[in-house]
Amino acid sequence: MITAAAVCPAxxxxxxxxxxxxxxxxxxxQACLDATAALLAADPDLVAVVGVAAETRQWDARAVLDxxxxxxxxxxxxxxPEQADGNRDHAASLPLPLGLAxxxxxxxxxxxxxxxxxxxxxxxxxxxxALGAELATAxxxxxxxxxxxxxxxxxxxxxxxxxxxxxxxxxxxxxALRTGDxxxxxxxxxxxxxxxxxxxxxxxxxxxxxxxGRQPASGILYSGDPFGVAYxxxxxxPVAEGIGPG
Amino acid sequence: MxxxxxxxxxxxxxxxxxxxxxxxxxxxxxxxxxxxxxPDSFFRPGVTWDESAAMERVHEVxxxxxxxxxxxxxxxAPGAQVDAAEEIRRTAGFIAAIxxxxxxxxxxxxxxxxxxxxxxxxxxxxxxxxxxxxxxERLADVxxxxxxxxxxxxxxxxxxxxxxxxxxxxxxxxxxLDQVQRLAARALAAGVRSDRIVIDAAHDFGKNTWxxxxxxxxxxxxxxxGWPVLVSLSNKDFVGETLNLPPExxxxxxxxxxxxxxxxxxxIFRVHQVAESRQVVDMVFAIRGDRPPARAVRGLA
Numbered sequence: 001m002i003t004a005a006a007v008c009p010a011x012x013x014x015x016x017x018x019x020x021x022x023x024x025x026x027x028x029x030q031a032c033l034d035a036t037a038a039l040l041a042a043d044p045d046l047v048a049v050v051g052v053a054a055e056t057r058q059w060d061a062r063a064v065l066d067x068x069x070x071x072x073x074x075x076x077x078x079x080x081p082e083q084a085d086g087n088r089d090h091a092a093s094l095p096l097p098l099g100l101a102x103x104x105x106x107x108x109x110x111x112x113x114x115x116x117x118x119x120x121x122x123x124x125x126x127x128x129x130a131l132g133a134e135l136a137t138a139x140x141x142x143x144x145x146x147x148x149x150x151x152x153x154x155x156x157x158x159x160x161x162x163x164x165x166x167x168x169x170x171x172x173x174x175x176a177l178r179t180g181d182x183x184x185x186x187x188x189x190x191x192x193x194x195x196x197x198x199x200x201x202x203x204x205x206x207x208x209x210x211x212x213g214r215q216p217a218s219g220i221l222y223s224g225d226p227f228g229v230a231y232x233x234x235x236x237x238p239v240a241e242g243i244g245p246g
Numbered sequence: 247m248x249x250x251x252x253x254x255x256x257x258x259x260x261x262x263x264x265x266x267x268x269x270x271x272x273x274x275x276x277x278x279x280x281x282x283x284x285p286d287s288f289f290r291p292g293v294t295w296d297e298s299a300a301m302e303r304v305h306e307v308x309x310x311x312x313x314x315x316x317x318x319x320x321x322x323a324p325g326a327q328v329d330a331a332e333e334i335r336r337t338a339g340f341i342a343a344i345x346x347x348x349x350x351x352x353x354x355x356x357x358x359x360x361x362x363x364x365x366x367x368x369x370x371x372x373x374x375x376x377x378x379x380x381x382x383e384r385l386a387d388v389x390x391x392x393x394x395x396x397x398x399x400x401x402x403x404x405x406x407x408x409x410x411x412x413x414x415x416x417x418x419x420x421x422x423l424d425q426v427q428r429l430a431a432r433a434l435a436a437g438v439r440s441d442r443i444v445i446d447a448a449h450d451f452g453k454n455t456w457x458x459x460x461x462x463x464x465x466x467x468x469x470x471x472g473w474p475v476l477v478s479l480s481n482k483d484f485v486g487e488t489l490n491l492p493p494e495x496x497x498x499x500x501x502x503x504x505x506x507x508x509x510x511x512x513x514i515f516r517v518h519q520v521a522e523s524r525q526v527v528d529m530v531f532a533i534r535g536d537r538p539p540a541r542a543v544r545g546l547a
Contacts, residue, residue, distance in 0.1 A: 012546040019546070020539035070546065073535035159547060227547030
Protein backbone atom coordinates (compact mmCIF):
# COMPACT_ATOMS: atom_id res chain seq x y z
CA MET A 1 0.00 0.00 0.00
CA ILE A 2 1.24 3.45 -0.89
CA THR A 3 1.44 5.56 2.26
CA ALA A 4 2.93 8.66 0.66
CA ALA A 5 4.21 9.82 -2.68
CA ALA A 6 6.37 12.64 -3.96
CA VAL A 7 6.98 14.01 -7.43
CA CYS A 8 10.29 15.73 -8.26
CA PRO A 9 11.88 16.81 -11.54
CA ALA A 10 15.19 15.28 -12.65
CA UNK A 11 17.37 17.90 -14.33
CA UNK A 12 21.12 17.31 -13.97
CA UNK A 13 21.42 20.73 -12.28
CA UNK A 14 19.62 19.23 -9.28
CA UNK A 15 23.11 17.90 -8.46
CA UNK A 16 24.67 20.92 -6.78
CA UNK A 17 28.17 20.09 -8.04
CA UNK A 18 27.17 20.49 -11.67
CA UNK A 19 26.26 24.17 -11.62
CA UNK A 20 29.68 25.38 -10.62
CA UNK A 21 30.12 28.16 -8.10
CA UNK A 22 26.57 29.48 -8.45
CA UNK A 23 23.95 27.28 -6.74
CA UNK A 24 21.56 28.35 -9.55
CA UNK A 25 18.24 26.98 -8.16
CA UNK A 26 18.60 26.36 -4.42
CA UNK A 27 14.85 26.75 -3.95
CA UNK A 28 14.18 23.86 -6.34
CA UNK A 29 16.64 21.61 -4.51
CA GLN A 30 15.08 22.57 -1.19
CA ALA A 31 11.56 21.81 -2.46
CA CYS A 32 12.71 18.37 -3.63
CA LEU A 33 14.34 17.73 -0.29
CA ASP A 34 11.20 18.84 1.55
CA ALA A 35 9.04 16.52 -0.56
CA THR A 36 11.46 13.67 0.11
CA ALA A 37 11.45 14.39 3.83
CA ALA A 38 7.64 14.34 3.85
CA LEU A 39 7.81 10.97 2.11
CA LEU A 40 10.10 9.54 4.77
CA ALA A 41 7.98 11.01 7.55
CA ALA A 42 5.26 8.53 6.54
CA ASP A 43 7.47 5.82 8.08
CA PRO A 44 7.62 3.51 5.06
CA ASP A 45 8.91 -0.07 5.04
CA LEU A 46 10.22 0.56 1.54
CA VAL A 47 10.90 3.57 -0.60
CA ALA A 48 10.19 2.78 -4.24
CA VAL A 49 11.68 5.11 -6.80
CA VAL A 50 10.52 5.36 -10.37
CA GLY A 51 12.06 7.33 -13.20
CA VAL A 52 12.05 7.22 -16.97
CA ALA A 53 14.90 5.53 -18.88
CA ALA A 54 15.46 3.55 -22.05
CA GLU A 55 14.07 0.33 -20.61
CA THR A 56 11.85 -0.94 -17.82
CA ARG A 57 13.90 -2.75 -15.19
CA GLN A 58 15.02 -2.73 -11.59
CA TRP A 59 18.42 -1.33 -10.60
CA ASP A 60 20.89 -2.17 -7.87
CA ALA A 61 19.84 -0.14 -4.84
CA ARG A 62 23.52 0.56 -4.01
CA ALA A 63 24.32 2.05 -7.42
CA VAL A 64 24.90 5.75 -7.80
CA LEU A 65 24.80 8.44 -10.45
CA ASP A 66 28.10 9.04 -12.27
CA UNK A 67 28.25 12.83 -12.42
CA UNK A 68 31.31 12.47 -14.64
CA UNK A 69 28.93 11.81 -17.51
CA UNK A 70 27.94 15.46 -17.24
CA UNK A 71 31.15 16.95 -15.85
CA UNK A 72 34.26 14.88 -16.60
CA UNK A 73 36.34 17.13 -14.38
CA UNK A 74 34.27 16.00 -11.39
CA UNK A 75 34.91 12.35 -12.22
CA UNK A 76 38.65 12.98 -12.28
CA UNK A 77 38.43 14.73 -8.93
CA UNK A 78 36.32 12.02 -7.31
CA UNK A 79 38.10 8.95 -8.63
CA UNK A 80 41.07 7.68 -6.71
CA PRO A 81 43.10 4.95 -8.39
CA GLU A 82 42.04 2.33 -5.85
CA GLN A 83 38.37 3.12 -6.56
CA ALA A 84 38.71 2.85 -10.31
CA ASP A 85 38.84 -0.93 -10.51
CA GLY A 86 35.25 -1.10 -11.78
CA ASN A 87 34.77 -4.67 -10.53
CA ARG A 88 31.80 -3.96 -8.29
CA ASP A 89 28.45 -5.11 -9.62
CA HIS A 90 26.94 -1.69 -8.92
CA ALA A 91 29.69 0.24 -10.67
CA ALA A 92 27.50 1.20 -13.66
CA SER A 93 25.86 4.58 -13.31
CA LEU A 94 22.18 4.78 -12.52
CA PRO A 95 19.96 6.53 -15.06
CA LEU A 96 19.74 10.24 -14.28
CA PRO A 97 16.28 10.28 -12.58
CA LEU A 98 17.08 7.30 -10.38
CA GLY A 99 20.52 8.63 -9.52
CA LEU A 100 19.12 12.00 -8.52
CA ALA A 101 16.44 10.27 -6.45
CA UNK A 102 19.09 8.16 -4.70
CA UNK A 103 20.95 11.37 -3.87
CA UNK A 104 17.77 12.93 -2.49
CA UNK A 105 17.17 9.89 -0.28
CA UNK A 106 20.76 9.96 0.93
CA UNK A 107 20.58 13.66 1.65
CA UNK A 108 17.28 13.26 3.49
CA UNK A 109 18.97 10.61 5.65
CA UNK A 110 17.09 7.54 4.42
CA UNK A 111 19.00 4.49 5.60
CA UNK A 112 16.17 1.99 5.08
CA UNK A 113 15.38 -0.19 2.11
CA UNK A 114 14.87 1.25 -1.32
CA UNK A 115 13.91 -0.17 -4.71
CA UNK A 116 14.94 1.63 -7.88
CA UNK A 117 12.82 1.07 -10.98
CA UNK A 118 13.08 2.60 -14.42
CA UNK A 119 10.10 2.72 -16.77
CA UNK A 120 10.65 2.72 -20.50
CA UNK A 121 10.11 6.01 -22.27
CA UNK A 122 7.97 4.05 -24.73
CA UNK A 123 5.81 2.29 -22.12
CA UNK A 124 2.06 2.45 -22.67
CA UNK A 125 -0.23 3.87 -20.01
CA UNK A 126 -1.35 0.33 -19.22
CA UNK A 127 2.24 -0.88 -18.74
CA UNK A 128 2.96 2.10 -16.52
CA UNK A 129 -0.12 1.50 -14.40
CA ALA A 130 0.81 -2.17 -14.06
CA LEU A 131 4.25 -1.29 -12.71
CA GLY A 132 2.60 1.16 -10.31
CA ALA A 133 0.28 -1.53 -9.01
CA GLU A 134 3.22 -3.89 -8.55
CA LEU A 135 5.22 -1.29 -6.60
CA ALA A 136 2.21 -0.52 -4.38
CA THR A 137 2.18 -4.13 -3.15
CA ALA A 138 5.93 -4.50 -2.71
CA UNK A 139 5.65 -3.88 1.04
CA UNK A 140 3.05 -3.12 3.65
CA UNK A 141 3.96 0.54 3.68
CA UNK A 142 5.47 1.84 0.45
CA UNK A 143 6.57 5.41 -0.13
CA UNK A 144 6.80 6.27 -3.82
CA UNK A 145 9.27 8.81 -5.17
CA UNK A 146 8.42 9.75 -8.76
CA UNK A 147 11.02 11.58 -10.82
CA UNK A 148 9.33 13.30 -13.75
CA UNK A 149 9.79 16.41 -15.88
CA UNK A 150 7.29 18.44 -17.85
CA UNK A 151 7.80 19.90 -21.30
CA UNK A 152 11.24 21.14 -22.35
CA UNK A 153 9.67 23.36 -24.98
CA UNK A 154 8.32 26.18 -22.87
CA UNK A 155 10.05 29.16 -24.43
CA UNK A 156 12.27 30.37 -27.26
CA UNK A 157 15.36 29.65 -25.12
CA UNK A 158 14.10 26.26 -23.94
CA UNK A 159 16.13 23.16 -24.90
CA UNK A 160 13.45 22.25 -27.46
CA UNK A 161 12.54 25.85 -28.38
CA UNK A 162 8.94 27.00 -28.00
CA UNK A 163 5.95 24.83 -28.61
CA UNK A 164 2.88 26.67 -27.36
CA UNK A 165 1.04 23.41 -26.71
CA UNK A 166 3.44 22.88 -23.80
CA UNK A 167 1.60 25.41 -21.66
CA UNK A 168 -1.83 23.71 -21.56
CA UNK A 169 -0.16 20.29 -21.38
CA UNK A 170 1.88 21.12 -18.27
CA UNK A 171 -1.06 22.99 -16.75
CA UNK A 172 -3.16 19.84 -17.06
CA UNK A 173 -0.48 17.73 -15.36
CA UNK A 174 -0.21 20.24 -12.53
CA UNK A 175 -3.99 20.36 -12.14
CA ALA A 176 -4.15 16.57 -12.02
CA LEU A 177 -1.46 16.37 -9.36
CA ARG A 178 -2.91 19.21 -7.31
CA THR A 179 -6.42 17.78 -7.31
CA GLY A 180 -5.43 14.13 -7.10
CA ASP A 181 -6.99 13.39 -10.51
CA UNK A 182 -5.04 10.22 -11.29
CA UNK A 183 -7.35 9.30 -14.17
CA UNK A 184 -6.23 12.47 -15.99
CA UNK A 185 -2.59 11.37 -15.70
CA UNK A 186 -3.45 7.96 -17.19
CA UNK A 187 -5.23 9.74 -20.04
CA UNK A 188 -2.19 11.85 -21.07
CA UNK A 189 -1.43 11.63 -24.78
CA UNK A 190 1.91 9.82 -25.06
CA UNK A 191 2.50 11.07 -28.59
CA UNK A 192 1.92 14.68 -27.63
CA UNK A 193 4.09 14.31 -24.52
CA UNK A 194 6.88 12.98 -26.70
CA UNK A 195 6.55 15.87 -29.16
CA UNK A 196 6.64 18.32 -26.26
CA UNK A 197 9.73 16.67 -24.74
CA UNK A 198 7.69 16.08 -21.60
CA UNK A 199 9.83 13.14 -20.55
CA UNK A 200 8.01 12.47 -17.28
CA UNK A 201 4.83 11.08 -18.85
CA UNK A 202 5.47 7.36 -18.09
CA UNK A 203 6.50 8.13 -14.50
CA UNK A 204 3.35 10.12 -13.79
CA UNK A 205 1.35 7.17 -15.12
CA UNK A 206 3.21 4.78 -12.80
CA UNK A 207 2.14 7.07 -9.96
CA UNK A 208 -1.46 6.95 -11.17
CA UNK A 209 -1.34 3.14 -11.28
CA UNK A 210 0.19 2.93 -7.82
CA UNK A 211 -2.54 5.05 -6.30
CA UNK A 212 -5.21 3.07 -8.19
CA GLY A 213 -8.16 5.34 -7.86
CA ARG A 214 -7.37 6.55 -4.35
CA GLN A 215 -7.63 10.29 -4.76
CA PRO A 216 -4.63 11.71 -2.88
CA ALA A 217 -4.44 14.99 -1.04
CA SER A 218 -1.53 16.92 -2.38
CA GLY A 219 0.51 20.05 -2.15
CA ILE A 220 2.58 21.70 -4.86
CA LEU A 221 5.96 22.71 -3.42
CA TYR A 222 7.47 24.15 -6.59
CA SER A 223 6.21 24.94 -10.04
CA GLY A 224 8.27 26.85 -12.56
CA ASP A 225 10.21 26.76 -15.80
CA PRO A 226 13.25 29.01 -15.26
CA PHE A 227 15.18 27.36 -18.10
CA GLY A 228 12.27 26.47 -20.36
CA VAL A 229 11.67 23.04 -18.78
CA ALA A 230 8.62 22.58 -16.56
CA TYR A 231 9.67 21.58 -13.04
CA UNK A 232 7.03 20.42 -10.63
CA UNK A 233 7.53 19.29 -7.05
CA UNK A 234 4.52 17.74 -5.33
CA UNK A 235 3.87 15.92 -2.09
CA UNK A 236 0.95 13.48 -2.12
CA UNK A 237 -0.84 11.66 0.67
CA PRO A 238 -3.38 8.99 -0.31
CA VAL A 239 -6.66 9.21 1.58
CA ALA A 240 -9.40 6.69 2.38
CA GLU A 241 -9.38 2.92 1.82
CA GLY A 242 -8.66 1.96 5.36
CA ILE A 243 -5.57 4.02 5.85
CA GLY A 244 -6.65 6.04 8.83
CA PRO A 245 -4.84 7.59 11.73
CA GLY A 246 -3.71 4.63 13.78
CA MET B 247 71.82 6.24 -13.23
CA UNK B 248 69.93 7.05 -10.08
CA UNK B 249 66.76 5.24 -9.11
CA UNK B 250 63.94 7.20 -10.77
CA UNK B 251 61.70 6.54 -7.78
CA UNK B 252 63.94 8.67 -5.60
CA UNK B 253 65.23 11.00 -8.29
CA UNK B 254 65.27 14.68 -7.42
CA UNK B 255 63.87 15.23 -10.90
CA UNK B 256 60.63 13.38 -10.17
CA UNK B 257 57.66 15.77 -10.28
CA UNK B 258 56.59 17.01 -6.86
CA UNK B 259 53.01 17.95 -6.09
CA UNK B 260 52.19 21.61 -5.57
CA UNK B 261 51.26 22.50 -2.01
CA UNK B 262 49.51 25.31 -0.19
CA UNK B 263 51.04 28.78 -0.45
CA UNK B 264 50.66 31.01 2.60
CA UNK B 265 50.82 34.78 2.36
CA UNK B 266 49.70 37.07 5.16
CA UNK B 267 46.85 35.23 6.94
CA UNK B 268 45.66 33.48 3.79
CA UNK B 269 46.27 29.97 2.51
CA UNK B 270 46.14 29.52 -1.24
CA UNK B 271 45.74 25.98 -2.63
CA UNK B 272 47.25 25.11 -6.03
CA UNK B 273 43.82 25.32 -7.66
CA UNK B 274 43.50 29.00 -6.74
CA UNK B 275 45.55 31.16 -9.11
CA UNK B 276 46.53 34.61 -7.90
CA UNK B 277 46.68 37.84 -9.87
CA UNK B 278 49.34 40.31 -8.76
CA UNK B 279 48.53 43.84 -9.88
CA UNK B 280 51.53 46.07 -10.63
CA UNK B 281 51.61 49.53 -9.05
CA UNK B 282 54.82 51.38 -9.89
CA UNK B 283 55.99 54.31 -7.78
CA UNK B 284 58.36 55.38 -10.52
CA PRO B 285 58.47 58.17 -13.08
CA ASP B 286 60.17 56.00 -15.69
CA SER B 287 58.88 52.41 -15.91
CA PHE B 288 58.53 51.01 -19.43
CA PHE B 289 54.77 50.54 -19.46
CA ARG B 290 52.69 53.70 -19.08
CA PRO B 291 55.65 55.55 -17.54
CA GLY B 292 54.89 57.79 -14.60
CA VAL B 293 51.12 57.21 -14.47
CA THR B 294 51.27 56.27 -10.79
CA TRP B 295 54.23 58.44 -9.80
CA ASP B 296 51.82 60.69 -7.95
CA GLU B 297 50.70 59.06 -4.69
CA SER B 298 47.00 59.77 -5.08
CA ALA B 299 47.08 58.38 -8.63
CA ALA B 300 48.90 55.34 -7.27
CA MET B 301 46.21 54.80 -4.62
CA GLU B 302 43.53 55.11 -7.29
CA ARG B 303 45.41 52.42 -9.19
CA VAL B 304 45.38 50.19 -6.07
CA HIS B 305 41.61 50.60 -5.77
CA GLU B 306 41.30 49.74 -9.45
CA VAL B 307 43.44 46.58 -9.44
CA UNK B 308 41.68 45.25 -6.35
CA UNK B 309 38.26 45.99 -7.84
CA UNK B 310 39.39 44.21 -11.02
CA UNK B 311 40.20 41.06 -9.08
CA UNK B 312 43.83 41.32 -7.98
CA UNK B 313 44.77 39.13 -5.00
CA UNK B 314 48.15 40.77 -4.53
CA UNK B 315 49.30 44.38 -4.98
CA UNK B 316 52.94 44.63 -6.10
CA UNK B 317 54.60 47.94 -5.31
CA UNK B 318 57.84 48.86 -7.03
CA UNK B 319 60.06 51.89 -6.62
CA UNK B 320 62.73 51.17 -9.25
CA UNK B 321 62.33 50.23 -12.90
CA UNK B 322 64.04 47.06 -14.06
CA ALA B 323 65.75 48.84 -16.92
CA PRO B 324 68.91 50.89 -16.50
CA GLY B 325 68.33 54.57 -15.80
CA ALA B 326 68.54 57.25 -13.16
CA GLN B 327 70.13 55.99 -9.95
CA VAL B 328 67.70 55.31 -7.12
CA ASP B 329 69.43 54.62 -3.80
CA ALA B 330 67.88 52.63 -0.97
CA ALA B 331 66.75 55.74 0.89
CA GLU B 332 64.90 57.04 -2.16
CA GLU B 333 63.48 53.61 -2.92
CA ILE B 334 62.13 53.39 0.62
CA ARG B 335 60.75 56.91 0.35
CA ARG B 336 58.83 55.85 -2.76
CA THR B 337 57.46 52.59 -1.40
CA ALA B 338 57.24 52.23 2.40
CA GLY B 339 54.83 55.04 3.17
CA PHE B 340 52.67 54.03 0.26
CA ILE B 341 52.60 50.40 1.44
CA ALA B 342 51.48 51.62 4.86
CA ALA B 343 48.66 53.56 3.20
CA ILE B 344 47.55 50.46 1.25
CA UNK B 345 47.70 48.40 4.44
CA UNK B 346 45.50 50.95 6.22
CA UNK B 347 42.97 50.90 3.40
CA UNK B 348 43.02 47.12 2.87
CA UNK B 349 43.84 45.22 6.07
CA UNK B 350 43.67 41.79 4.40
CA UNK B 351 45.10 42.29 0.91
CA UNK B 352 48.46 40.66 0.21
CA UNK B 353 51.07 43.33 -0.48
CA UNK B 354 54.26 42.61 -2.33
CA UNK B 355 57.29 44.86 -2.73
CA UNK B 356 59.36 44.64 -5.90
CA UNK B 357 62.93 45.11 -4.66
CA UNK B 358 66.28 43.39 -4.49
CA UNK B 359 67.54 45.39 -1.46
CA UNK B 360 67.19 44.13 2.09
CA UNK B 361 66.92 47.69 3.43
CA UNK B 362 63.86 48.30 1.27
CA UNK B 363 62.48 44.87 2.09
CA UNK B 364 62.76 45.59 5.81
CA UNK B 365 61.06 48.99 5.52
CA UNK B 366 58.31 47.45 3.39
CA UNK B 367 57.68 44.63 5.87
CA UNK B 368 57.55 47.12 8.71
CA UNK B 369 54.95 49.04 6.70
CA UNK B 370 52.86 45.91 6.17
CA UNK B 371 54.22 44.06 3.14
CA UNK B 372 53.82 40.26 3.01
CA UNK B 373 55.92 39.21 0.04
CA UNK B 374 59.41 40.24 -1.09
CA UNK B 375 59.38 40.07 -4.88
CA UNK B 376 63.08 39.90 -5.69
CA UNK B 377 63.35 40.08 -9.47
CA UNK B 378 67.15 40.07 -9.38
CA UNK B 379 67.93 36.55 -8.35
CA UNK B 380 69.07 36.97 -4.76
CA UNK B 381 71.69 39.64 -5.51
CA UNK B 382 71.37 40.86 -1.90
CA GLU B 383 71.59 37.73 0.23
CA ARG B 384 70.25 39.53 3.30
CA LEU B 385 66.82 39.91 1.68
CA ALA B 386 66.08 36.28 2.61
CA ASP B 387 66.99 37.09 6.23
CA VAL B 388 64.40 39.87 6.21
CA UNK B 389 61.76 37.51 4.82
CA UNK B 390 62.57 35.02 7.56
CA UNK B 391 62.54 37.67 10.29
CA UNK B 392 59.12 39.01 9.29
CA UNK B 393 57.54 35.71 8.24
CA UNK B 394 57.17 37.14 4.75
CA UNK B 395 57.19 35.32 1.44
CA UNK B 396 60.14 35.44 -0.95
CA UNK B 397 60.28 35.22 -4.74
CA UNK B 398 63.31 33.35 -6.02
CA UNK B 399 63.93 34.46 -9.59
CA UNK B 400 66.30 33.37 -12.33
CA UNK B 401 68.46 36.10 -13.83
CA UNK B 402 71.41 34.09 -15.02
CA UNK B 403 74.50 36.24 -14.50
CA UNK B 404 72.71 39.60 -14.64
CA UNK B 405 73.28 42.29 -12.03
CA UNK B 406 70.36 44.48 -10.97
CA UNK B 407 69.13 46.89 -13.62
CA UNK B 408 71.28 45.50 -16.41
CA UNK B 409 70.17 44.27 -19.81
CA UNK B 410 71.18 40.91 -21.25
CA UNK B 411 74.15 41.17 -23.58
CA UNK B 412 74.79 38.18 -25.83
CA UNK B 413 73.61 35.75 -23.12
CA UNK B 414 73.87 32.09 -24.02
CA UNK B 415 72.73 28.94 -22.25
CA UNK B 416 73.42 25.33 -23.12
CA UNK B 417 69.90 24.73 -21.78
CA UNK B 418 68.11 27.78 -20.46
CA UNK B 419 65.47 25.85 -18.52
CA UNK B 420 68.12 23.73 -16.84
CA UNK B 421 69.83 26.95 -15.76
CA UNK B 422 66.52 28.37 -14.51
CA LEU B 423 65.76 25.25 -12.50
CA ASP B 424 69.25 25.16 -11.05
CA GLN B 425 69.30 28.79 -10.00
CA VAL B 426 65.78 29.07 -8.57
CA GLN B 427 66.11 25.84 -6.63
CA ARG B 428 69.45 26.95 -5.20
CA LEU B 429 67.85 30.24 -4.17
CA ALA B 430 64.90 28.40 -2.63
CA ALA B 431 67.28 26.20 -0.67
CA ARG B 432 69.19 29.27 0.50
CA ALA B 433 65.91 30.89 1.59
CA LEU B 434 64.99 27.77 3.56
CA ALA B 435 68.40 27.79 5.22
CA ALA B 436 67.88 31.45 6.11
CA GLY B 437 64.67 30.50 7.88
CA VAL B 438 62.02 31.41 5.30
CA ARG B 439 59.08 29.04 5.69
CA SER B 440 58.78 26.52 2.87
CA ASP B 441 55.13 27.42 2.25
CA ARG B 442 56.10 31.05 1.62
CA ILE B 443 58.70 30.48 -1.10
CA VAL B 444 57.84 31.17 -4.74
CA ILE B 445 59.97 30.66 -7.85
CA ASP B 446 60.01 32.82 -10.99
CA ALA B 447 61.59 32.23 -14.41
CA ALA B 448 61.85 36.02 -14.75
CA HIS B 449 61.07 36.39 -18.43
CA ASP B 450 63.36 38.88 -20.21
CA PHE B 451 65.74 39.02 -17.21
CA GLY B 452 69.07 37.64 -18.40
CA LYS B 453 67.24 36.21 -21.41
CA ASN B 454 66.72 37.04 -25.04
CA THR B 455 63.31 36.55 -26.62
CA TRP B 456 64.13 32.99 -27.70
CA UNK B 457 65.02 32.13 -24.10
CA UNK B 458 61.78 33.62 -22.75
CA UNK B 459 59.74 31.71 -25.33
CA UNK B 460 61.57 28.52 -24.33
CA UNK B 461 60.89 28.93 -20.61
CA UNK B 462 57.25 29.66 -21.41
CA UNK B 463 57.02 26.51 -23.51
CA UNK B 464 58.68 24.43 -20.80
CA UNK B 465 57.19 26.09 -17.71
CA UNK B 466 55.80 22.73 -16.58
CA UNK B 467 59.38 21.83 -15.62
CA UNK B 468 59.22 24.62 -13.04
CA UNK B 469 55.80 23.67 -11.67
CA UNK B 470 56.99 20.06 -11.40
CA UNK B 471 59.51 21.14 -8.77
CA GLY B 472 56.57 21.61 -6.40
CA TRP B 473 57.42 25.26 -5.70
CA PRO B 474 54.63 27.73 -6.54
CA VAL B 475 55.57 29.50 -9.79
CA LEU B 476 55.18 33.22 -10.39
CA VAL B 477 55.26 34.55 -13.94
CA SER B 478 55.81 38.15 -14.91
CA LEU B 479 55.02 38.40 -18.61
CA SER B 480 53.07 41.58 -18.79
CA ASN B 481 53.77 43.59 -21.97
CA LYS B 482 57.43 42.55 -21.86
CA ASP B 483 59.94 42.78 -24.69
CA PHE B 484 59.76 39.08 -25.52
CA VAL B 485 56.08 39.65 -26.36
CA GLY B 486 56.91 42.83 -28.25
CA GLU B 487 59.71 41.25 -30.26
CA THR B 488 57.70 38.15 -31.01
CA LEU B 489 54.83 40.18 -32.44
CA ASN B 490 56.81 43.27 -33.45
CA LEU B 491 54.60 45.55 -31.36
CA PRO B 492 55.21 48.46 -28.97
CA PRO B 493 54.33 48.16 -25.25
CA GLU B 494 50.84 49.59 -25.54
CA UNK B 495 49.87 46.92 -28.11
CA UNK B 496 51.14 43.84 -26.29
CA UNK B 497 48.04 42.78 -24.36
CA UNK B 498 46.89 39.96 -26.68
CA UNK B 499 50.41 38.51 -26.79
CA UNK B 500 50.70 38.87 -23.03
CA UNK B 501 47.42 37.01 -22.53
CA UNK B 502 48.50 34.22 -24.89
CA UNK B 503 51.68 33.70 -22.85
CA UNK B 504 49.59 33.96 -19.67
CA UNK B 505 47.30 31.19 -20.89
CA UNK B 506 50.22 28.87 -21.65
CA UNK B 507 51.80 29.48 -18.23
CA UNK B 508 48.44 28.94 -16.51
CA UNK B 509 48.03 25.70 -18.43
CA UNK B 510 51.43 24.61 -17.12
CA UNK B 511 50.29 25.38 -13.57
CA UNK B 512 51.81 28.78 -12.76
CA UNK B 513 50.02 30.19 -9.73
CA ILE B 514 50.90 33.88 -9.50
CA PHE B 515 50.56 36.22 -12.49
CA ARG B 516 52.16 39.65 -12.18
CA VAL B 517 50.27 41.92 -14.55
CA HIS B 518 49.37 45.42 -15.60
CA GLN B 519 45.92 44.57 -17.01
CA VAL B 520 44.24 42.82 -14.08
CA ALA B 521 40.69 42.28 -15.36
CA GLU B 522 41.78 40.72 -18.66
CA SER B 523 44.39 38.54 -16.97
CA ARG B 524 41.89 37.40 -14.33
CA GLN B 525 39.53 36.18 -17.07
CA VAL B 526 42.27 34.34 -18.94
CA VAL B 527 43.70 32.66 -15.86
CA ASP B 528 40.29 31.66 -14.47
CA MET B 529 39.31 30.29 -17.87
CA VAL B 530 42.48 28.22 -18.19
CA PHE B 531 42.17 26.89 -14.64
CA ALA B 532 38.61 25.81 -15.48
CA ILE B 533 39.90 24.06 -18.62
CA ARG B 534 42.52 22.34 -16.45
CA GLY B 535 39.68 21.16 -14.24
CA ASP B 536 41.03 23.01 -11.22
CA ARG B 537 38.21 25.50 -11.03
CA PRO B 538 34.46 25.01 -11.55
CA PRO B 539 32.54 27.21 -13.98
CA ALA B 540 30.95 30.23 -12.30
CA ARG B 541 27.51 29.13 -13.40
CA ALA B 542 26.76 26.07 -15.52
CA VAL B 543 23.22 25.57 -16.78
CA ARG B 544 23.57 24.84 -20.51
CA GLY B 545 22.34 21.32 -21.20
CA LEU B 546 21.71 20.68 -17.53
CA ALA B 547 18.15 22.05 -17.17
